[in-house]
Amino acid sequence: MRSKIVAGNWKMNKDVTGSKELANGLVAGLKGKTLNNTRVVVAPTFVNLTAVKEVAEGSVIEVAAQNMHQEKSGAYTGEISAEMLTSIGLKSVVLGHSERREYFGESDALLAEKVNAALANGLEVIFCFGEVLEDRKSGNHFSVVEAQISNALFHLDAAAWGSIVLAYEPVWAIGTGETATAEQAQEMHAFIRKIVADKYDVALAQEVSILYGGSCKPGNAKEIFSKEDVDGGLIGGAALQAEDFIAIIEAIQ
Ligand code: PEP
Helix, strand or coil, X not given: CCCCEEEEECCCCCCHHHHHHHHHHHHHHHCCXXXXXXXXXXXXXXXHHHHHHHHHCCCCEEEEECCCECCCCCCCCCCCEHHHXXXXXXXXXXXXXXXXXXXXXXXXXXXXHHXXXXXXXCCEEEEEECCCHHHHHCXXXXXXXXXXXXXXXXXXXXXXXHHEEEEECCHHHCCCCCCCCHHHXXXXXXXXXXXXXXXXXXXXXXXXXXXXXXXXXXXXXXXXXXXXXXXXXXXXXXXXXXHHHHHHHHHCC
């Protein structure tokens, strides 16, 4: 179901003490605030998932993983399966982040397998994609994004889309301080909704939450979130400070 979502990707930051401190800061800062059905999600590192979950228990904060392996179990040293994530009570996983694509060689085909494994285990997928700067400069950004989405998600049946959240993250805006303008975000989000509508139907496309990610900060969040096809944000750097993250959550109200 389409909802407003502000999700924080903590990446490889914060040890267990720092993760609990940040989670406690969020719990305290959000207590008693009216969120108007906005979902708040945080994605700490694997080793801190349980600790953050314990802190978040009873609050509005949902906890998600940043990644997972596509296989159930076996000789995959260093990997974590969907079954392991659900065994600690997780309900969502981020897949396809540009850093996974770039540094760990995650292809659309691999991501399709990961998406299947996540959905088969009842996990919601926050699916990230976005063009690099050269694609935007050469005007290929729409076709790149369309390929990323169709290659990894268009094999799914319509019912599966109830567990998909899309996160458009132009790579040139991630961690660079350079944000897409609200107009650029809206233009791409409307395009994304259109290709989903063309593949499935308009009603399904209207029900998909599409988040923007890329240097989203307290100072620019309100304008970006004001656009009709932007349903919230996936936040990196600004999710590491409780005050900033809360200010971004407030910007969507
Ligand atoms: C991200 O990594 O998902 C992200 C959006 O990072 P930042 O907000 O730091 O650009």
